[in-house]
Amino acid sequence: xxxxxxxxxxxxxxxxxxxxxxxxxxxxxxxxxxxxxxxxxxxxxxxxxxxxxxxxxxxxxxxxxxxxxxxxxxxxxxxxxxxxxxxxxxxxxxxxxxxxxxxxxxxxxxxxxxxxxxxxxxxxxxxxxxxxxxxxxxxxxxxxxxxxxxxxxxxxxxxxxxxxxxxxxxxxxxxxxxxxxxxxxxxxxxxxxxxxxxxxxxxxxxxxxxxxxxxxxxxxxxxxxxxxxxxxxxxxxxxxxxxxxxxxxxxxxxxxxxxxxxxxxxxxxxxxxxxxxxxxxxxxxxxxxxxxxxxxxxxxxxxxxxxxxxxxxxxxxxxxxxxxxxxxxxxxxxxxxxxxxxxxxxxxxxxxxxxxxxxxxxxxxxxxxxxxxxxxxxxxxxxxxxxxxxxxxxx
Numbered sequence: 001x002x003x004x005x006x007x008x009x010x011x012x013x014x015x016x017x018x019x020x021x022x023x024x025x026x027x028x029x030x031x032x033x034x035x036x037x038x039x040x041x042x043x044x045x046x047x048x049x050x051x052x053x054x055x056x057x058x059x060x061x062x063x064x065x066x067x068x069x070x071x072x073x074x075x076x077x078x079x080x081x082x083x084x085x086x087x088x089x090x091x092x093x094x095x096x097x098x099x100x101x102x103x104x105x106x107x108x109x110x111x112x113x114x115x116x117x118x119x120x121x122x123x124x125x126x127x128x129x130x131x132x133x134x135x136x137x138x139x140x141x142x143x144x145x146x147x148x149x150x151x152x153x154x155x156x157x158x159x160x161x162x163x164x165x166x167x168x169x170x171x172x173x174x175x176x177x178x179x180x181x182x183x184x185x186x187x188x189x190x191x192x193x194x195x196x197x198x199x200x201x202x203x204x205x206x207x208x209x210x211x212x213x214x215x216x217x218x219x220x221x222x223x224x225x226x227x228x229x230x231x232x233x234x235x236x237x238x239x240x241x242x243x244x245x246x247x248x249x250x251x252x253x254x255x256x257x258x259x260x261x262x263x264x265x266x267x268x269x270x271x272x273x274x275x276x277x278x279x280x281x282x283x284x285x286x287x288x289x290x291x292x293x294x295x296x297x298x299x300x301x302x303x304x305x306x307x308x309x310x311x312x313x314x315x316x317x318x319x320x321x322x323x324x325x326x327x328x329x330x331x332x333x334x335x336x337x338x339x340x341x342x343x344x345x346x347x348x349x350x351x352x353x354x355x356x357x358x359x360x361x362x363x364x365x366x367x368x369x370x371x372x373x374x375x376x377x378x379x380x381x382x383x384x385x386x387x388x389x390x391x392x393x394x395x
Contacts, residue, residue, distance in 0.1 A: 003066035004176045006225060007158045007217070009041040009135070013048075013063035015056035018172045023083075027194050028288045031187060032172030035060075035083055036221050038162060039067055040155060042132025047074035047101070049153050049162045050221055051087035060087060061094075071095060074122070074130065076137065077102040078164040079150050080109035084221055089114055101130060103141055105149035129156075140213070142166065144202045146195050154213055161215040165195065166206065167232045169223030178224045181231055186292075187223065188232060192239055193291035198326045200240045207236060244298040244330055246393040248384060251280040251290055251322075252303025253314045258337035258368050259303045265374055266301065266335065269381035274394055282314045287321065294327040298393060299384050300357070302348065306338035310347050319348050326354050331387050333360035333380065337367065360384070 004012045014036035021029050035052035037060055046069050052060045064072075072095045077085055080102070088110070092098060099122045102110065107123055110116045124130065126141035140152040145166050153162040169187035178184045196203060210233075218226040218233075226232050248270055254260035267277045278297070280290050294300070300322060304315030311319070315336075332355060334348055345362055352359070363380055365373040388394035 002176065003063040006038075006176065006219065007160055010155065010158060010160065011039040011041070011067045012176050012219075012225070013037050013039050013060060013067065015052045015059035015063075016172045016174075017053070017056060023170065027170075028286055029170050030286070030288070031170060033170040033222055034172050036219065036223075038219055039064060039069060039072075040132060040135055040137070041067070041069055042135040044133030045073040045131070046071065047076050047130070047132060047137060048072050048091070049076045050078055050084050050164070051075070051091060053083045054086040057087045057090055072098050074098060075100045076153055077106055077110060078153055078162060079147060079221065080106055080113055081147060082113070084164075085110060085114060088116065092116065092120060101139075103139065103149060103151050105143070106151065109147070109149050140209070142206045144199045145206055146199055154215060159215045160217045160219055161210070161213065161229075163218050163220045165221055166203070167218050167226065167236065168220035171223040173224060176225055178226055178228070178231075181228070184224060185231075185235055188235060189239065189295060190288050190292050191222070192236070193295050193325065194288055197239075197291070197295065198324060200326065200328065203236070204240050207233065207240065239295055242328060244328060244391065244393065245276070245296040246274075246388050247276045247278060247293075247297040248299045248301055249278050249280070249290070249293045249297040249329075250301045250303060251282050251285070251315070251318045253282045253305065253312050254303070255305045255307075255312065258365070259305050259335070262335050262337065262363070262365070262369050262373070262377060263303045265369065266377045266381060269378055270384065273381055273385040275385060275388060282318055290318070291321070291325060294322065294325060294329070297327065297329050298388055298391060299331040299333075300327070300329045301332075302334050304334065304336040304344060304348065306336065306342045306344050309338075309341045309343045311336070311344035316348065316351070319351050323352050323354050329355070329357045330391060331360050331384065332357040334362040334364070335377070335380070336362075336364050337369070338364065339367070342366075360387075
């Protein structure tokens with residue numbers, strides 16, 4: 001349990017969860033996570049910015065007790081998702097006079113999800129402020145980063161931005177601040193890929209909006225605090241841009257070696273044409289690693305065998321995931337093998353409703369790949385090479 005002063009009278013009082021390995025029963029956490037909560041002590045009032053997951057409430061309570069604070073006047077909720085807010089119920093009982101400060105949509109969410117009564121709220125709109133005496137909180141609405149009610153909180157005098165999930169990482173470490181920028185970059189990219197990438201276009205607008213605010217520290221809701229905001233902001237600018245790299249991501253599954261042989265042949269053909277290829281065997285792949293690779297790739301090729309005429313369910317899940325994450329890839333196609341009848345092409349392409357990528361000519365063969373099938377894979381490699389040259393990412 002750690003309570004640390006990060007700026008004068010501003011304390012980190014959150015919890016570190018080193019052992020958690022799955023988030024939302026969906027997202028792998030190889031490095032655990034943190035639930036960051038911050039105590040801002042003004043000359044007249046005190047505010048707690050975000051709470052913690054209910055399983056770690058005892059740590060939050062102990063960390064608050066280590067600070068000079070006697071009471072809390074405001075409980076600021078930047079985001080109503082349970083890992084940020086579930087402890088609010090206990091906090092309202094610990095501090096019965098405290099008001100929950102959020103935006104109109106946040107109030108609605110907290111009343112629905114946590115049954116916090118309406119009279120407990122102070123509602124603030126975009127740009128409005130709340131005085132703690134010698135410290136002023138300013139609230140910046142940031143909808144769909146990654147829920148519709150999300151907002152940021154800026155302490156104007158101390159130039160610290162509490163950015164909620166934006167710029168966060170699922171990274172539990174003993175240090176409160178970023179100490180290894182390379183490690184933090186990888187964790188932040190994974191976090192972006194798994195959680196933020198579907199909202200890329202909106203994040204572009206929010207990052208542009210933040211240029212109008214003055215801050216020299218970013219304190220997110222997960223992971224270490226950024227003393228060098230430019231490092232993480234520049235990383236985000238790259239990820240959210242329309243720029244892609246000369247890379248082909250090739251997630252695949254193979255039941256009887258046929259698809260694997262197609263993948264290996266296409267991989268070699270692409271490498272010979274100067275293209276970086278990243279194959280992912282879906283039966284062994286950490287899906288977070290696949291999501292990270294999707295951030296930059298120009299082209300996605302999914303390899304799948306047919307199962308009962310449809311796509312192998314593991315491949316179908318990878319396509320579902322790709323559609324949900326909405327990467328900025330410019331091209332997409334499918335290669336695969338079937339035994340007696342095949343409808344997986346219609347099935348998989350029908351799942352790709354949210355991507356704007358051009359679908360290249362698929363290569364679907366019956367049984368083991370033949371010389372004719374290899375010619376089609378060579379033609380696909382030629383097409384990808386041509387497309388990458390047109391994008392200016394391959395000389």
